[in-house]
Structure formats: C-alpha cells, structure tokens
Amino acid sequence: MNTRILVAEDEEIMRITVVDHLRHQGWHVDAATNGTDALECIQKGSYDLVLSDIRMPGLDGEKLLLEVKQCAPRTEVVLMTAYGNTESAVNCLKQGAADYILKPFDLDDLTFRVQRLLNIQAIKIRCVSLENCCGQRQPLIGSSAPMQQLLNLISQITQTDSTALIQGESGTGKELVAAAIHYESRRADKPYIRVNCAAIPGELLESELFGHEKGAFTGAEQTTLGKFELADQGTILLDEIGEMPLNLQVKLLRVLQEQEIERVGGNAPIPINVRVLCATARNLSEEIKKGTFREDLYYRLQVIPVTVPSLRDRREDIPALSRYFLQQFGRERGLTFTLSTEAAAALNGYPFPGNVRELKNILERLTVLAPAPHIQLWDLPVEIRGGEGQSTETGEINLAAAVAVAEKLCIRRALKKTSGNRTAAAEILGISRKNLWEKMKQYGIKSS
Template sequence: MTSTKILVAEDEEIMRITVVDHLRVYGWQVDEAENGNKALELIGQNNYQLLLSDIRMPGLDGEALLAEVKKLSPRTEVVMMTAHGSTDTAVNCLKNGAADYIQKPFDLDDLSFRIKRILEMQAIKARCVSLEHCGGQRRPLIGNSAPMQKVLNLISQVAGSDSSVLIQGESGTGKEIVAAAIHFESRRADKPYVRVNCAAIPDGLMESEFFGHEKGAFTGADKTSVGKFELADQGTILLDEIGDMPLDLQVKLLRVLQEKEIERVGGKQQIPINVRVLCSTAKNLAEEVKKGNFRQDLFYRLQVIPIELPALRDRPGDISLLADFFLQEFGQERGMMFKLSPEARQALENHSFPGNVRELRNLLERVSVLAPAPLIQLWDLPFELRGTQPEAASSEVPIAETLADAVADAEKKCILQALKKAGDNKTEAAAILGISRKNLWEKMKNYNL
C-alpha cells in the first residue's frame, strides 16, 4: 500500500525544490511538475490525494488546472499558492473547488500544517463512506467449529494482500461480514470500504453506478457523478451478488481489473484507480460459467483467493454461541437479559436452519419481542422448531405470531409463482408482482429464495 501522494506544480525551480524537499520529510510521496500541462499529465497517470499548485504558470495556469483536476479526479484536493493574489482570486479559487489558498511567501511549517489538516479530513470522509456502506455488516464472526476456524484463519492470511477474493456460500451465511472483516484487518482499513449490491441495481443504471458519469452523458445527468469504484479509491470495494451482473458489464469490469483504470459514462478520459476487489455470491459461479451466464476469464480473475462459507447445518455446534450473542444484542436494545431454557436451546440446535445465520438471528429477534419473560421457553419458539403441529398447539400460540407466519408464507408462495412464470427473470417477476426489482430482491433474500 503506497503512502500519501502529493503533486507540486510550480514553475520556479528553487521554490519547487524547496517545497518538495520539505514535504518529503513527512514521509509523503511527492512528485513535481514544472508547469500546468505536465501536472495534468501526471494526474491522469497517478492517484494523488493532494495537488499544491501555483496560480501563475506558463501554458495551463493554476485556475485552469484546478478546473481540469475537478473534472478528472474530483477526490484530489487542491491547494492554490501565489505571490500575485487578491481577495477576489482567493474567493474564485475556493468557489471552484480549491481546498485552501496560501499567499507567497509562506511559512513551510504552516503549509505542512494545512496539508495535514486536509489529509485528516480525507480520512474522516473515508471512514464515513465505510460506515455508510458497511452499515450493520461489521459484525464479529462467531464460531468455534472446525469449518469456521478454517474461514477465520483464511481471513487473517488474505487480509494482508491486495489479491481479489471470491466469497461463496448460501444466502444468510455471512458473506458480507467476511468481506468487511477482510477490509478492516487489511492495510486499507483506514481507507474507504464501499459495498455494491449488483442484484439491486437496474441493468440500465449499473454502469453509471459503478463508474460514474459525465455531465450530459444521458437525460437527467445534470452534473458529473463519481461512481463506486472512484469512491473506493485506495480502499476496498465489495461486489455483492456478483453472479447477477449482466454479461456486457462483466466485460468492462474485467478491463477495469486488468488496466486498473475506469472511464465514466460519457467520458473520454481514463481515470487510474487503486482498489481491492472483493466479490460475494450465493450462486455457483463455476456452474454459471458452464451455462454461459458468467464469463470464464472474469471468473478466474476474481477467484484468485476463494473462500467457501459453511452452511449453519454443517456447524451445529456454533448455533448455541450465535444464539447467546444475538440474545445479548437484543437484550441490550431492550434493557433486558434474555436466556434460553435447556429445552429451547436443544430445539435450536436440532433445527437445520435452511436460512442459515440470518434465519437464526431473525427468529431470535422475533422471539425476543414476543416472549412474555426474559427466560425463553420451548413454547416461545415457532412450531417448526418445537416439532408440534399448529392445530394441536393453537391455544398456546399468540394470534399475532400465527398471522405473521401466514402472511409471510403467502407472500413467499406468490414470489415463487411469479418467478416461475417469468422464467426466473427478476425484472419480469417484479413487474408481475407490481413491486420494484430491488424490493423483490430484498424479499427473496429475506425468505432465502
């Protein structure tokens, strides 16, 4: 992982050398350019966190360079410096996107202080991006079973590299949590972590979502937009449900992985990026390759390091640990201390959990709301875990629980019928059901379809 990269654009040689040498003392990687044209060329080839530019230079002056940088590399902060400035000039530079403006002659320590402050703000923004995209997925990985210990050891091994990782496993096994663990144990932990759900983005918007677009690229594009890959620059991007990516976009993704540069929709400039790519899917990509639904070359490019997550039924010894963790979490939210009776614990351990860890968590959240006491008994669990029939135990079950189960069952059947009618085409199935594709995907994930 490279250190912070700074570009100094200054036509006066003595001034340029003085500033460059001073900034290198702080361990920053500093490049130099003798004019605006050379600076713009370097920006097109490298990822710079900051540009320090004189305003008056031969060829492309500082203000024109600022405008070009904001189009080519919006996340690069720009500090303008000049010996011929005025208040109006300073205001114009700040209005046009400069992070700071400094008058020559200046104190070098003051300059380095300003740069440190800007870099600290960049780090804060990166953490905000990570929190926004990681959301509730940054959870601990729990399990003492041999399959989970193997996964945990593999995470520790791969976290230190920049290799692509393909995380496969059934729905609800915790693929997103594994991806977050890899990022936050890596050298990129203080850089952005961006998660993109490939199944939830309409096909027509996916390229723009990934790579951004230029102003006027299509109807409604009233300004330049930065895509997820640019947003994740220097950090990590998770392509969740990669198996649902359209073939035409797979070609462009393969090129991005090989060339390490992107091109915005409607743009002509190649933008260099430094992003670690993690992918997750509940599909068997090898089978998808055989069916012609996934490119073989992209599959091999993504599967540099494969991680296969075990289903919960293959590690039943972890069910009790997970149950205690989730009940503690829900108890803290409600100011209670939930515990499982021996009979309830045994019933959980005997269940196959086709929805895996997500099903267990959702079940315990529901039980923690509906249970009449902190000690959760066998009869507080759903019928399928107790081994009794609803008719035989109907007098013991709250009406609200039975109604919720009935509604969920009916909704699940409707979704399955729509998918069958549409030949598993999610867009067409969503249209049949009268809901959005994203809404359909969320419901399918909730029901483990």
C-alpha cells in the same frame, strides 16, 4: 501508492523550490509550467492535491480550479498568489479551493497545510467507508469444526492482497467473512466499500463501480467518483457477483488485470490499488454452463476460494449464536432473554433453511412477541416447535423437543375426545388432573 501532488507554477525558481521541498517530505511530486499543462497531467493521472499559482499564462489558477473540481472532485486544490487580497481569497474558497496562500510563504508552513489537507482527505474517505459498513461488523461466532476451518483460512489469507471468492448459501454470513478478511488485513485502516450487484440495475452498475464524467449521460451534471476510486488503498466487496451483467464482467476482468479503471464517458485510465473480494450464493460453475458468467473471470476471481458453511452443517454453534443474538436484542430492550431447555432443544433440531439470518430473525421476533424474557417452547414458531400433522420421527428434531411435541399432541387429542373435560382427559392420559392442568399451561393449551 504514495501521495501524489502536482505543482503548477510558471516562475521557475519558485517551482523548483516548492517541488524539491515537498519531495523531501516523501511525497510524489510532479511539476507543470502553466495551467494548461497542469490540466493535461490531471486528466492523464490521479493526484491527491494540486498546488497552483493563480496568475499563469494560458489557463490561470482560478480556471484550473474549476476544471479540477469537474474532472477530479476528490483532488484538493491550494492556490498561491503574490497579489492576493481578502476578497480574492474568499472567492477562491467559495469556488472550492481547499486553501489560499500568499507569497512569499514559509516552506514549513506549506508542509503543515499540505499535511493537514491530506489528513482531512483521509478522514473523509474513512467516513465514507464507515458509513458504508455501518452495522456490518459482527463477530464470527462458532467453535464447530467447519467454523474453525473457516477462521483458520481467514487468518491465512488476511496477509495477502489476493482476490477471494466467498461462496455459500443465502444467510450464512458471507458479508461478515469479507469484513473479517478486510479488518484483519494490513489494509484495515483503509476504506472498505461494499457494492450489492443485485440491488443496482445493470445500466447503472457501471457508473456505480467506476464513476462517470460530467455529461457522460443524461443527468450527469458533475463528475462522480465510483466505488473503486473510493476504495483506493483498501478493499472492495462485490456482493452477489453472479448477478453482474456480462458486458460489465469484461470490464471487471480488465480492472483486475490492469489495476486501473475508466470512468463512464472518460478516456483516461485511472490507476487504483484495491483488493477485490467477491461473494455469491450462486453456483458459478453452473452459471458458466448457462452462459451467464464468464469462465475467465471466474478463474480470475477464485484465486482463493472461501466456502461459508450452512448452519445445519454446524449445529453445535446454534446455542452460542442464540445467546449472542438474545444478548444483542436484550441490550436494545433493556431485558435479559433466555431460552428454556425445550425451546433451546427445538432450535437445535430445526434445519434452518435460511441459515444464520433466519435464526437471528426468529430470535428478534421472539424478543418482541414473547410474553416473558424466559422464552418457552410454545413461544417458538409452529414450524420449529412442531404441530399436529407433523411427524416427530424426521430425524431433524431433538429428543426433548420431540417429547414435548408428542405430549402436546396427545393432550389435544384427549381433550378433543372428551369435549374439553379435564378429568376424563386426565384419565385417558393416565395422569392426575393437576398434572394435566400444569402441562396445558406449559404448552398454552385451552380446554376449548
């Protein structure tokens, strides 16, 4: 969508001159002969900038400025006048005008001012996007076959604007996949806005997505832009889309079909150009059967289905992921963390029901609580390293880890049988007393 500018000027020669000059710069420019007509144009469409004379019949420039700040807060307003003074300029700037120009003015200077304001506007939107995504940009790590398939699919769909539905278990990295799709696409330098549909109450979600007009509901003291408007020209991620209420699903379907939104309390459609990505851990086919998700919306979202594999389906990636997270936490603490062979084997054998998020959380905990940077088997949580009463023949544990669990269990039983007598326990185990002491130290076992 091209930059849209509205020129409100009652003097015909000035209006035509300014409009023709701005159009020559490649911008889409509309014209209005007075403030009232200009306000109607703004209420019907979306403009990046309004260039208005101050003295006009009907609605003058200063009143138009106040109206624009209420109904289109993202639109910048530049006021022009042949009767200006310092006090008038200061008042206009205090009321929210982006600039103030005295007539007659140089058209090249006008172009410079307009371009500067548009650049500042783009930076503001970019800052919102970066703040929204802060901490979310992490690489997709993995050389396993499922990950290679996923990465190949991402590279294919980044060159399109088609809607994608990203599905996978909780903790698999669906948000990272969505970010990768955006930042490798042709919209990479445009806004990337995320909305967690599960974190916002249903009655507030509509306003969050589509914005609201002043007075639309109690507490709506000013017009507020929604996430879709903030994401214009870029990408929006609707995370946990399965949690969206049915009444909003209908409105989202219309947005996808018509490429326009309506603010809460508004009566004019606002055109948008946004790529929509959705993510969910739910089985939407099952939700359709339950009547909690619309079938027509499901098929509209699933133009490109993307499935993120669970960590247990790509165990080959656990070592690389572990190294990455340990390096990340090590930089924060000024240390170099490593895993012992036994600890790495135990991690590789654990099923990780919480997927990559669980692995990351476990490693962060270890970097805080482990007594030394070289992490040993006994530093791991008991559910990973195994414990008494746990079977070592589950098929879910690595051989080295299984041997370590069995050794630890035998030593504990021998010490218990001999009431902590190491010499007697070593004889039962068939090893030397020194060997027993070394293994007790390795596994953190005390005689008592």
